[in-house]
Amino acid sequence: TSGLTGKTAFVTGGSRGIGEAIVKRLASEGAAVAFTYANSAVKAEQLAKEIEAGGGRALAIRADAQDADAVKKALNEAARTLGAINILVNNAGLLNVKPYDQFTMDEFDRMVAVNIRAVFAAVQAAAPSMVEGDRIITIGSVNADASGFPGMSLYSMSKAAVAGMTRGLARDLAAQGVTVNNIQPGPVDTDMNPAEGANAPFLKSLMALGRYGTSAEIAGLVAYLASPEAAYITGASIDANGGFMI
Ligand code: NDP
Numbered sequence: 001t002s003g004l005t006g007k008t009a010f011v012t013g014g015s016r017g018i019g020e021a022i023v024k025r026l027a028s029e030g031a032a033v034a035f036t037y038a039n040s041a042v043k044a045e046q047l048a049k050e051i052e053a054g055g056g057r058a059l060a061i062r063a064d065a066q067d068a069d070a071v072k073k074a075l076n077e078a079a080r081t082l083g084a085i086n087i088l089v090n091n092a093g094l095l096n097v098k099p100y101d102q103f104t105m106d107e108f109d110r111m112v113a114v115n116i117r118a119v120f121a122a123v124q125a126a127a128p129s130m131v132e133g134d135r136i137i138t139i140g141s142v143n144a145d146a147s148g149f150p151g152m153s154l155y156s157m158s159k160a161a162v163a164g165m166t167r168g169l170a171r172d173l174a175a176q177g178v179t180v181n182n183i184q185p186g187p188v189d190t191d192m193n194p195a196e197g198a199n200a201p202f203l204k205s206l207m208a209l210g211r212y213g214t215s216a217e218i219a220g221l222v223a224y225l226a227s228p229e230a231a232y233i234t235g236a237s238i239d240a241n242g243g244f245m246i
């Protein structure tokens with residue numbers, strides 16, 4: 001389809017996993033897509049080339065989400081190169097699971113920097129130039145609402161934070177005609193959470209559907225929220241979790 005032709009999207013953490021699927025889906029709908037990565041330069045450049053070879057426009061930018069200034073600079077570079085950002089997707093995220101008494105305060109700060117602070121920095125850089133119909137979409141997690149098992153204190157905290165931030169920003173940006181939403185995936189088969197990993201059988205047992213989600217399934221929901229049809233949805237945290245702990 002070509003529902004997003006003429007739009008520019010910016011996706012954080014687009015080199016692998018859910019972010020890569022989002023980049024591909026938005027590009028397939030006609031959007032020009034800039035995306036960031038932290039380390040996977042080769043994969044990122046390859047993805048951008050693949051999209052360009054298919055007739056799309058893409059730009060890979062190294063910007064570690066731990067550094068809010070780097071995120072803001074990446075947004076400015078993307079806007080200069082591809083045009084003002086219409087769709088911001090905050091996808092880059094960090095998972096760190098351990099008993100509460102084994103986290104260092106540096107690990108606490110890193111979780112906050114990547115999963116919360118960078119989201120806010122990206123919104124501050126992108127939203128002022130956004131116009132009626134533009135979109136902000138964050139990838140939160142089912143773990144905002146259900147930790148499910150021990151070790152999730154900081155990750156659950158970070159994903160609950162972006163759910164709350166989404167509601168606040170939805171109010172702030174409503175007058176501008178910009179919607180702000182949060183997708184809460186359950187287990188999705190990526191490097192972060194492999195469907196054949198050690199935890200997989202247990203996680204599958206928690207879900208009504210009994211299987212992992214795919215990155216493409218999450219990207220499909222992003223595409224819907226980015227579309228004009230989703231104009232009445234804002235401030236929402238939307239579950240796509242296979243019936244996790246229902
Ligand atoms: P992956 O670890 O498979 O991929 C992460 C992507 O984000 C990579 O492109 C990576 O870049 C990038 N990234 C990671 N850290 C940074 C950083 N500091 N700065 C910039 N980019 C970074 O993760 P998923 O695709 O599984 O997860 C994507 C999002 O979905 C995250 O927010 C995660 O919390 C959330 N989520 C995932 C679930 C799952 O089961 N997989 C379930 C629920 C939510 P690089 O290649 O350079 O490392």
